[in-house]
Amino acid sequence: MKVSVIIPAAGQGKRMRTAKNKQFLLLDDRPIIAHTVDKFNIEEVDEIILVVKEEEQDYCHEIIEDYQLKVDQLVYGGKTRQESVYNGLQKVTAKSELVLIHDGARPLLTKRMIRNIIKEAKSHQAVITGVAVKDTIKVINHEQLVINTPDRSRLVAIQTPQAFKKDLILKAYTKxxxxxxxxxxxxxxxxxxxRPVKVIEGSYQNLKVTTPEDLEFAEKILARRQR
Known part of the structure; x- marks a missing residue:
């Protein structure tokens, strides 16, 4: 089964409080996006599509060359993440049967996680990763008043990667x-x-670097792994 990976990296750094795209911030002296892309350099993955801002393509080419990353296509992103992923989907090779979609700002996934979701996706049309919610969740109204408290045992915080049969995810995005x-x-x-979507176990370490605090946590996790 041919596998393609789409990595949207055309976001901004608003919550990071920086003018630089958060994917280009350094984590252990390497850009976050370099850590992310490198994780997909495994034999089970046949194609990696990196979705970037048009004005950042030259810088992305530099990162790809400097860190010897395996990237098969650079695709321009849209105004939203959804539009960016859709742009990437339309460039997936015709030979691919399975598509993985993963946030460029989640650099701490492991190759084991990638192999696991690919394995599950061979027998399910849609598979996503997630972790059990630790905190109590409240549903509120526009006046910030609590409406109800969902059963925490049935709540999952969803992450990426997410894996789909190519025809299904393309149909979903087109619709x-x-x-x-x-x-x-x-x-x-x-x-x-x-269509049914199966959830498999993710990792609490597979955080999305969105705030300065996230970057600090990511540094600590990476340092612990390298001991």
Missing amino acids: ASEEGYFGTDSASLVERLN
Whole structure:
């Protein structure tokens, strides 16, 4: 089964409080995106598509060359993450049967996690990673008043990578684009097609670097792994 990976990295650093794209910030003296892309350099992956801002393509080429990253295509992103992933999907090679989608700002995933989701996706059309919610979650209204408290045992915090059969995820994104619908993740678009989505165990270490505090945590996790 041919496997393609789409890594959207066309975001901004608003919550990071920096003008620089957060994917280009250094983690252990390497850009975050370099850590992320390098994890997918395994024999099970046939194609890596990196989705970037048009104005950042030259810098991305430099990173790819400097860190000898395996990237098969650079694709321009859209105004939103969803549009960026859709742009990437339309460039996936015709030979691919399975597509993984992973946040460029999640550099701490492991190759074991990637292999595990690929294995699960061979027998399921849609597979996503997640971890059990540790905190109590409250649903509130526009006045910040609690409406209800969901059963925490049935809640999962969803991460990436997420894996889908290519025809299914392309259909889901195309439908969302035609109807002007924007979901919070790729799986939510598949759910709109009434297709089952399987959740497998992710990792609490597989954090998305969004704030300065996240970057500090990522540094500590990486340092601990290298001991």
